[in-house]
Amino acid sequence: MCEKFMLSEIVFVINAPPLSLKKPDLYDSEFTDSELSTHIKSISDSFFLSNQFRKHYIVYFLTEISGDSYIIEFKGNELRFLGPSFFSAGHLLLRAKNHIMNPDSKNGKLTPGIRVYKRDIGWIFEKYKESKWFQVINTLESTRSHKIDLNSKNVFFFGFGDNVEFNKEIFTLSLGFIEMDEQIIILNHILESGN
Numbered sequence: 495m496c497e498k499f500m501l502s503e504i505v506f507v508i509n510a511p512p513l514s515l516k517k518p519d520l521y522d523s524e525f526t527d528s529e530l531s532t533h534i535k536s537i538s539d540s541f542f543l544s545n546q547f548r549k550h551y552i553v554y555f556l557t558e559i560s561g562d563s564y565i566i567e568f569k570g571n572e573l574r575f576l577g578p579s580f581f582s583a584g585h586l587l588l589r590a591k592n593h594i595m596n597p598d599s600k601n602g603k604l605t606p607g608i609r610v611y612k613r614d615i616g617w618i619f620e621k622y623k624e625s626k627w628f629q630v631i632n633t634l635e636s637t638r639s640h641k642i643d644l645n646s647k648n649v650f651f652f653g654f655g656d657n658v659e660f661n662k663e664i665f666t667l668s669l670g671f672i673e674m675d676e677q678i679i680i681l682n683h684i685l686e687s688g689n
Contacts, residue, residue, distance in 0.1 A: 502550065502644045502645060502646065502647065502648065503550055503551075503552065503647050503648075504548070504550060504551050504552070504648055504650070504685065505551075505552045505553075505554070505622060505625070505647065505648065505649040505650065506536075506540045506551065506552070506553045506554070506649075506650050506652065506678065507553075507554045507556065507615075507618055507649060507650065507651045507652065508533055508536050508537070508540075508553065508554065508555050508556065508652050508653060508674070509556050509615075509651070509652065509653035509654045509658075510530065510533040510555055510556060510557045510653065511529055511530050511533070511557070511558075512557060512558040512559065513530070513557040513558065513559050513564075513587065513591055514530075515530065515534075515584065515587060515588060515591060516588075517588060519584075520580075520581055520584045520585070520588075526580070531580065532673050532674050532675050533555070533653070533674065534580055534583050534584050534587060535580045535583070535675040536652065536674050536675045536678050537553055537555065537568060537576070537583035537586075537587070538576065538577070538578050538579060538580065538582060538583045539675045539678045539679050539682070540553045540568075540678050540682070541553070541568070541570060541573070541576060541578075542578040543679070543682045543683070543686060545578070547570070548570055548682075549570040549571040550570060550571065551570040552567065552568065552569050552570060553567070553568040553570075554566070554567055554568075554618055555567075555568065555587070556614075556615060556618075559591060559594050559595075560595075562612060563612070563613065563614040564594060564610060564611065564612055564613070565610070565611040565613050565614075565617065565618065566587065566590045566608065566609075566610055566611075567608065567609040567610075567611065568586075568607060568608055569607045569608075569609070570607070571607075572606050572607035573605075573606065573607030573608070574605055574606040574607055575605045575606075576607075586605065586608060588601075589601065589602070589603070589604060589605060589608070590604065590608055590610050593610055594610055594612075615658065618649075619660070619661055619662075622647065622649045623662065624647070625646065625647040625648060625649045626642075626643060626646050626647070626648050626649070626665070627648075627649050627651065627660060627662065627663070627664040627665065628640070628642070628648060628649070628650045628651070628664065628665045628666070628667050629650075629651045629654060629660070629664050629665070629666055629667070630650055630651065630652050630667045630668075630669065630677050630681065631655075631666055631667070631668050632668075632670075632671060632672065632673075632674075632677070633668045633670070633671060634670070634671045635668055635670075636668055636669055636670040637668050638667050638668070639665055639666045639667070640665035640666075640667075642684070642685065644685070644688060650667070650681065651664075652674050652677060652678065653674055667681070669681065
């Protein structure tokens, strides 16, 4: 792993469908093939590659709960109890959802490294306005239109399609016609190799 990669902060922003997740869903084979399950897998795939945990990553999981916009933050250098599996990420998301619904309950206690914000995408745009932004798109053609500068803060947006207006220049990365969790795995390999 190159030294400059270790020093840079990498931010992944995952645009997810509404979070209607319940504990039995995690063990239902129909749910594990759903669109939401791909987004849940993406959380673990963001932090784990070759059994190494990436502490310098931050993942923002954008979703709706009961019609309100929320951002669930997973901060790598503080995060505990996340394993490399779909189930691990799913249970942490359930904790975040329970926290929103009933923050004083035992099941609503957040674990270290997870924060919940009642915000929308504009909050992330403002927070990272000085960073370099990349939108990862799902197309048949695999191209990278801009070299990733690992000496700066880079923010990667997944699952936004064409329905979001970014309020600054954004570079496009196409890694092929693949699911979001696979995009994240490939992008991690690219970042690991230092381009």
